[in-house]
Structures are given as structure tokens and as C-alpha cells.
Amino acid sequence: MENAENLIALLVAAPLLGAVVLLCGGRRLDKAGHWIGTLLAAASFVIGLVLFADMLGRGAEERTLRSTLYSWIPVEGFQADIAFQLDQLSMTFVLLITGVGSLIHLYSVGYMEHDERRRRFFGYLNLFLAAMLLLVLADNYLLLYVGWEGVGLASYLLIGFWQHKPSAATAAKKAFLVNRVGDMGLSIAIMLMFTTFGTFAFGPVLEATGDTSEGMLTAIGLMLLLAACGKSAQVPLQSWLGDAMEGPTPVSALIHAATMVTAGVYLITRSGAIFNAAPDAQLAVVVVGAVTLLFGAIVGCAKDDIKKALAGSTMSQIGYMILAAGLGPIGYAFAIMHLVTHGFFKAGLFLGAGSVMHGMNDEVDMRKYGALRKYMPITFATFGLGYLAIIGFPGLSGFFSKDKIIEAAFAKGGTEGWILGAVTLLGAAITAYYMTRVMILTFFGEKRWQPAPDPATAPGVEPGVEAKPGEMPHPHESPKSMTIPMILLAFGSVFAGGFFGIGDRFVNWLAPVTEFEHGHPPIGAAAITSATVAVMVIGVSIAYLQYGRRPVPVTAPRGSLLTRAARRDLLQDDFNHIVLVRGGEHLTRSLVYVDHSLVDGVVNGTAASVGGLSGRLRKLQNGYARSYAVSMFGGTAVLIAATLLMRAV
């Protein structure tokens, strides 16, 4: 196709237009607003498909499209352009974002039906799509930063969408603040790039890594990692993701599971050349990934809130991706592949969770579910397929992508390889455990339904709930606009992995952009695959023995020390509170003390001594002409004496 690059700007423009129209259009758009938003998201997806078809029509090396819209800040020596770059990596993201995004728009039409601020919700969703597309399409780090901040803003607005709930408002603020820490890393990285390379466009920066000192590259890499930790909820900046579940469920599905939180993985993969040349930074990436992988999985095991359990799982799965991205050329392609399959099944799982909540008076506690498979067959089937995909059941998406990451971890080589391999295997076992737990608690076992809470005593109830206090839930299947996206995502969860994985199709597609080397694990690939399946079976069995065979209490038992810690997100908030909040308080208090004693002391002391001195000098001004005359004579006498003295000398 001629001039395909002109379409790239349209990709971003369509949802941006939707955001502007919906947010500025006012109440007269209330009736049609959600369909405008959905159509523009779908339009963006169609443009993405057209560009994808066009890209497939060209040879592997000529697939990158570039388009410069205009020069944003043209200053001598500092060129910031609004310019896009569409290569295979961006294309993958564009299709994931717009595809899953459109489905979730469709789902939200039904989910947010009773919310009077639905138009605004769709405006925010479109704003998010535009920002996320800008992030992945930018051809320089500065424009990427614009998108990066844009998704942060959209995420803040959507987490706090029900801002009348104090918990939602607080969660939004928390997410924004924690993200700011990461954003600072990205801005420092961009500044370092500018001082080192004199530019921040992807092409020149990534080509120039060969001539740069390793120390500088390590610094840039670590700053980029900090940025990725913030956006992707990795240790130590992970604490916001669990609370972000205060947002409406479609938001959790789109932003906090499928797309935005993967921005960190994109950043690291995109900056692969920098990390390849800085092994220390790469090691830090791997460590962060491995720690988060286990951290999220352990948290996911203990949560009774279905969305928070899934949030822990998201954290853990992104840990897998970050780990794979940290492995270098043997892992980049698999990180992105897992990202895409995860986008499908995690979005599907979240939408399923939303559907369950929709049917259960917005109850989120899994201990109050049970036996829902008969009442919500479509939700059960789609959720079940997503479940099989995430635990890596052979043949489904997660199996192909996760297995590749585990192989790549072993292929890292040496002791590191064995440790990483063991961690990823352990993570797979825990994943199987907590997902089985979610599945059994929600869909199997006995009914443990509770009457709807009284809003007066339980202020956390979501709006739009029509249940009267004390009424038992009547679980029912959700409307078509909600089930269709779930079914489509379930298709992705089942087939995407096989489609990508068999014959290395995905790897070959990405190879021109991300570099690829075949990793050689010290033990055979078949052995690793069998081990993966074995630990999965072990995880599932333990969960079955614990929750499937015995009745589940409605109120959570006290649990072991680890369980209680995991329920409190492994004490991450307590840690932040003690180290950062208290530490910050002590710091400010000591600064206030220094300000009062030292700074104010100097200022006030000066003022007081000047005041005291002038009080004494004032007494000389007594109004008596004769004493003035004395001082004049005295002064004259001193002057004469001084003159004579100078002459004598």
C-alpha cells in the first residue's frame, strides 16, 4: 500500500478524538457516548489491522515504517520530533492494545450500564488507549515519555473513577505517587541519554551503545529499570497494583492486567541494546523479575478478594516477562509472547471476575461465592479456559509462552541459570495453586452466598447495585455485550499460544527488531516441559486437597504467619510506612528543627542584635541641641587629631 505511514498518526488520533469529544461534549452525549467511544476504539483496531496486513506484504527487513508529524521542539542541538515508528514490536502492541481495548470497551457498555457517569468513563478509556498507543508508537524516548505520563494519568483517573469512595480516591493517589517514582527514573534516563548521545531517538541511541562506557550504560539501564518497576508494579514499587483494584473491573482488566502494566516490559525490550551492553543492569532486571514473580504469586495465594488475587497473579506474570526481558536476546521474544498471551487470558479472567461480581451484588470475597458454575455457564467456561491457560495446561496459550521463558531461564547458564530455572518452576507451581484456589472457591463447592450488605454499615459497596440490604444474591449470566468479549478473549487464551509458539512463528516475526539467539538449556527441552507440567499438576493437587475436598469456611481462618503476612501484601505497605513514611516524617521533623534553630536562629539573631544596637544608639538622639554640639565638637576633634597624626607619620 502506498503511504501506509500516514495511517500511523490516525491510530493515535481516533481514540484521542473520542476522549476529546466525550470529555468536552457534555451531557447531551450521555445517550450515545459509550458507543462513540467503542466505535473509535474499534476504528483504531481496524486501522491497526490494515497496517498489519500492509506490513505482512513486505519483506522482514523492510517492515519498519516511519512518519514524522512535525517538529515539536526544534532547537539547535535539541531536536524533539512528534515522530512515529511502527515496527514488528510496536505492531504487536498496537494489535494487543486496540484489540483487547475494543473488547473491553464493548464489555464496559454492559458493565457500566447503571453508572450515570458512563460517558466520562469511556472518555477516560479512550484517553488511555491514545496514550498507550503513543507510548508504543513513539520513535524517541521523549515522545514515549509523553505517552508514559498519559497512561499514568488515565490510570489515575480510572482507579479513582468512583471517587466518592475514600478507598478508591486513596488508591488512585497511591498509584499516581508510586508511579511518579518510576517516572523520575525514566526522566533521568532520558537526560543521561541526551548528555551521553546528544539525542534521544531510538535509532541513534541504540546504535551508539557500542562506543559508550559501560558505567554510563549501566546507569541508564538501572534508571530505565526503575521506570519499568513503577509502571509494571515490580518490587520495590509494586504496592500500588493491589489497591488499583478499587477501579471498575474493566479498568482492572484493560489497564492493570493486559496493557499498561506491560509498558515496563516494552521499555526494557525496546532498550534491549542498552541492556545487552550493560550486564550489571541486566542482572538487576533478572533479579527484580525473579523476586516479583514469587512475591506476586505468594500474595495471590492468600487473598480472598477475587480481584486482588488476580492482581497478585498479574504482578507475578509480569515478573516472568521482566525476567525474560532481562535474559537478553534469548528472552526478549518470549517476554513479548508471554505478554500477548497474558493479555488475552488475564483480560479474560478479569472480565470473568467482573461478570461474577455483576451477578453476585458486587461481592468480591471469594469465600462468599461457590457453586456458581451452574448459574453462570458462559462465565464459567471462559474463566475456566483462562484458568487453564494461565496455569500452563498443555496446549493452551500460557503453556507455550511460559514454558519458553522457563527454558530461557535455564539457558542463562551456570549457577544463575539453575537458580532462575528453579524460581520460574516454583512460580509455575504456585500459579497453579492459587489459580486453582480461585477457581474452586468461585465455581465449585457449596453455596456460601451471603445477604447483600447494608450500605450504612458497609460503605465500600459499589454504586449501581440494586440489591436491597439483606437480599440474597441471584446469580445470573451477564448480558451479551459482556459475554461476547469474554468468549473472544477465551479464544485468544486457547489458541494464541499455539499459533505463536509452534514453528517459532512469533520469534521469527520479532527477530528483526529485538535480536534473537536460541538459548541452550543444560538439560533437554523435553525434560523442562515435563517438569513444568509436573509442578503444575502438583500445584493443582495441593489446592484441590486443601479447598476441593473440605468445606471452605466463610470467614477466613487465622492462618499461618506467612498467610497473614501475604494477606497484608507481604507487609509491603508496612515496610513503606515504616521506612518511607516514618523515615520521611523524621527527616522533615529534623529539617524543621534545623530550620527553627539554625536558619531562623541566624535570621532572628541578626534582627535582634540590630534591634538591640539601635535601641542603644537611639538614646544618643535625646533632642538636646547642646549634646549634639558636644558630639560635633568631639567628632571634629577626632578628625583634627587623626589628620595631625597622619601628617606626623
Place this chain on the structure above:
Amino acid sequence: MNPVNYLYLAALLFTIGAAGVLIRRNAIVVFMCVELMLNACNLAFVAFSRMHGNLDGQIIAFFTMVVAAAEVVVGLAIIVSLFRARHSASVDDASLMKL
């Protein structure tokens, strides 16, 4: 006669005038003492003029007289209005200009 003697006389007159300004309270007397000091200066100028053999000092003496005459006009006017306002010619009674 040795011109230096005139300088001694001038110094003596100046000292008397200065002591009068510092010690006396009556504004008229203080005023006269100021005049005495000015005239002591004039005497010194004229004496120096004679000693150096040029006219500079004498010219300045004339200037001083002119300034002294103007000062008398203003000063006496102040003293008279001060006396009218306060019924007193003591300089210590006019001590309002202070902080």
C-alpha cells in the same frame, strides 16, 4: 607685632565661643557664642592672609561675614518664634526632635 599672637587670640575667642555653646542654655547667648566662633575664624583667616602675603584669607572673611549676617536673620527669627511658642529662650526646652 608678631602675627602669631593674632592666632592665639583667635584660638582663645573660639574656645570661649565653643564653651559658651556647650554650657549656656539661653538661646540668645548660645547664638552670640556661635557668632564669636565665626569671628574667631575670621580673625584667623585674616592673620593667615597676612602671614602668607596674599588676599585669599581676607576674601573668605568677607564671605563668612555675609553668611553670618544671613544666619543672624534666620537664627533670630527662629529664636523669636520659639520664644513665642514656649515662653522660654532655653535651648533645653526645645527638645522635641528626638526618637
